[in-house]
Amino acid sequence: QLKDRLYKCHFIKQSKEVCGYPLSIFFIVVNEFCERFSYYGMRAVLVLYFKYFLRWDDDLATSIYHTFVALCYLTPILGAIVADSWLGKFKTIIYLSIVYAIGQVAMAVSAIHDITDTDRDGTPNNMTFHVVLSMVGLFLIALGTGGIKPCVAAFGGDQFGDHQERQRRTFFSVFYLCINGGSLLSTIITPILRAQNCGIYSKQKCYSLAFGVPAALMVVALVVFIVGSGMYYKAKPEGNIMGDVCKCIGFAISNRYKHRSKQYPSREHWMDWAEDKYDKLLIAQIKMVLKVLFLYIPLPMFWTLFDQKGSRWTLQATTMDGNFGAIVIQPDQMQTVNPILILTLVPIMDSVIYPLIKKCGLNFTPLKRMTVGMFLAALAFVCAAVVQIEIDVSRKHLTYFNLTQFLKIFPFLIIIRATFFLQSGQLSCAFSRDFGFGSSYTFFIPSTLSLGSNCQESITGAEDIKPNSVHMALQVPQYFFITAGEVMFSVTGLEFSYSQAPSNMKAVLQAGWLLTVAIGNFIVLIVAEVAKLPKQWTEYVLFASLLLCVCIIFSIMAYFYTYIDPTEIEAKFRRNVGDDDDDKNDKQRKLEMEMMKRDLDRSDDEHYKGKQTKM
Numbered sequence: 001q002l003k004d005r006l007y008k009c010h011f012i013k014q015s016k017e018v019c020g021y022p023l024s025i026f027f028i029v030v031n032e033f034c035e036r037f038s039y040y041g042m043r044a045v046l047v048l049y050f051k052y053f054l055r056w057d058d059d060l061a062t063s064i065y066h067t068f069v070a071l072c073y074l075t076p077i078l079g080a081i082v083a084d085s086w087l088g089k090f091k092t093i094i095y096l097s098i099v100y101a102i103g104q105v106a107m108a109v110s111a112i113h114d115i116t117d118t119d120r121d122g123t124p125n126n127m128t129f130h131v132v133l134s135m136v137g138l139f140l141i142a143l144g145t146g147g148i149k150p151c152v153a154a155f156g157g158d159q160f161g162d163h164q165e166r167q168r169r170t171f172f173s174v175f176y177l178c179i180n181g182g183s184l185l186s187t188i189i190t191p192i193l194r195a196q197n198c199g200i201y202s203k204q205k206c207y208s209l210a211f212g213v214p215a216a217l218m219v220v221a222l223v224v225f226i227v228g229s230g231m232y233y234k235a236k237p238e239g240n241i242m243g244d245v246c247k248c249i250g251f252a253i254s255n256r257y258k259h260r261s262k263q264y265p266s267r268e269h270w271m272d273w274a275e276d277k278y279d280k281l282l283i284a285q286i287k288m289v290l291k292v293l294f295l296y297i298p299l300p301m302f303w304t305l306f307d308q309k310g311s312r313w314t315l316q317a318t319t320m321d322g323n324f325g326a327i328v329i330q331p332d333q334m335q336t337v338n339p340i341l342i343l344t345l346v347p348i349m350d351s352v353i354y355p356l357i358k359k360c361g362l363n364f365t366p367l368k369r370m371t372v373g374m375f376l377a378a379l380a381f382v383c384a385a386v387v388q389i390e391i392d393v394s395r396k397h398l399t400y401f402n403l404t405q406f407l408k409i410f411p412f413l414i415i416i417r418a419t420f421f422l423q424s425g426q427l428s429c430a431f432s433r434d435f436g437f438g439s440s441y442t443f444f445i446p447s448t449l450s451l452g453s454n455c456q457e458s459i460t461g462a463e464d465i466k467p468n469s470v471h472m473a474l475q476v477p478q479y480f481f482i483t484a485g486e487v488m489f490s491v492t493g494l495e496f497s498y499s500q501a502p503s504n505m506k507a508v509l510q511a512g513w514l515l516t517v518a519i520g521n522f523i524v525l526i527v528a529e530v531a532k533l534p535k536q537w538t539e540y541v542l543f544a545s546l547l548l549c550v551c552i553i554f555s556i557m558a559y560f561y562t563y564i565d566p567t568e569i570e571a572k573f574r575r576n577v578g579d580d581d582d583d584k585n586d587k588q589r590k591l592e593m594e595m596m597k598r599d600l601d602r603s604d605d606e607h608y609k610g611k612q613t614k615m
């Protein structure tokens with residue numbers, strides 16, 4: 001390990017830099033940009049693919065979609081274990097990116113209707129083929145995207161030396177910007193691609209292109225990452241670290257239990273009971289990880305609120321008016337407000353707000369930022385509740401009339417946007433109406449109506465539900481607060497998870513961080529099922545209050561948390577181990593160190609000689 005550390009110092013000293021940043025970082029952020037484009041682009045059209053291509057009903061489409069998303073945040077733990085204990089982060093990223101790209105290609109192929117469209121009528125004839133291929137594809141994608149997620153962030157962090165803490169913090173912000181740049185572009189582009197018509201025998205909505213472009217971007221991500229290969233610092237994996245951690249914790253618990261009687265003196269920390277068998281350094285590292293994981297316990301609640309942007313808030317938008325004059329915004333398009341705000345807020349926070357707070361003499365520590373982030377998310381839900389009350393008031397005295405019911409009564413009615421066709425045998429007639437967002441009407445069709453003539457005048461209508469009068473722009477404050485909260489909570493948390501992790505468990509802690517996202521998603525399902533509140537705004541208030549309570553608990557936990565420098569602690573333990581060694585070992589180590597220094601000096605000389613010859 002000492003050798004590795006010296007090697008890292010030497011490597012970083014020699015690596016190329018641009019404005020104080022290692023050049024290798026460029027390849028990592030471009031890789032993240034392309035990977036997030038691939039992930040969010042595919043996700044943007046996934047539910048529609050289930051519904052319109054695979055012909056699943058809404059419930060099945062929604063549950064498979066959420067299962068997929070949850071799986072994407074459960075697999076990071078697998079990737080982290082493989083990286084930290086076996087393959088190392090670099091190889092894990094390469095191998096899992098290949099799996100990921102294969103998954104994306106499988107999705108694109110599964111969406112080519114012509115493959116099984118034997119009768120060439122535009123619909124697949126062997127749906128099982130498409131379903132199986134897309135499920136295999138999604139499984140591979142979840143394995144790939146989740147598996148590499150904790151590795152890429154930690155691998156990026158590894159490229160910085162101990163003296164580059166400021167640069168490393170900026171790297172995590174730029175990393176976050178790239179995530180949002182990629183996701184913003186893809187969530188705009190893939191729905192446009194999907195809306196195109198394509199096919200060999202017959203033209204259909206082009207899901208294959210909407211999945212094909214993300215697949216291509218994943219291949220680009222992989223190629224970019226490989227191109228940077230020679231420039232990365234690649235920390236070596238240190239054996240089955242997770243196995244050792246579990247065994248060590250198990251031993252500490254059982255040893256503590258064996259020595260539970262009062263005659264045995266107590267130890268400072270329960271993990272110290274493992275000292276009888278395990279290395280003090282490993283115990284210290286486990287203590288560091290457990291301390292951070294304990295702090296993570298309240299965090300899922302933040303994600304519970306955060307992830308409702310895609311569900312509850314989008315549904316809220318469907319009851320609002322999306323007419324912005326020159327453009328009409330669709331409810332699901334409101335989600336793009338999040339990455340747009342991220343792209344503006346991250347630079348503002350980093351270059352204006354945080355330095356200003358520092359200038360005022362306040363120590364705005366990472367945990368304080370995360371607490372404020374939680375508070376802002378709770379505030380966002382209060383805004384959502386206020387908007388909901390506005391919507392409810394505007395729709396209060398209206399009676400609902402379900403259009404499907406209407407269609408059951410008049411099955412011959414075909415609706416094409418705002419034009420209706422009444423049809424009976426060969427005879428038909430059309431009438432048109434203008435409809436506002438979210439409105440509902442009942443039409444009275446006289447029994448004496450003669451089809452074949454113009455029925456525009458003969459059909460009268462009543463407005464059951466007025467057009468949505470509450471404008472979608474009112475959602476902007478809630479998006480603003482949740483995104484400001486995300487910047488303070490998520491960007492900081494990403495860096496915090498890296499900086500507080502021992503050197504051999506960086507990816508594992510990143511995975512722990514992502515696990516809080518997965519748990520947060522499960523809480524949404526549970527609370528929504530159990531609470532079943534009659535009014536939507538009360539549910540928003542409930543979530544805001546829950547997060548506020550969690551925020552208070554977290555701030556107390558954060559108050560007692562002492563920041564550590566894992567490198568320093570590890571070095572101290574190594575020194576202590578060194579003190580315990582006998583003379584022979586000491587001499588041996590000194591000899592090794594000298595040989596290593598000589599090796600490094602020699603390679604330094606060669607490096608500079610190389611530079612001189614090049615000049």
Ligand SMILES: N[C@@H](Cc1ccccc1)C(=O)N[C@@H](Cc1ccccc1)C(=O)O
Binds near residue numbers: 176187336338490
């Ligand atoms: N702001 C999100 C990206 C986003 C883009 C479009 C619609 C919604 C969200 C973001 O930065 N995501 C990051 C971090 C994250 C956030 C939530 C759950 C897991 C990770 C990402 O890595 O995707």
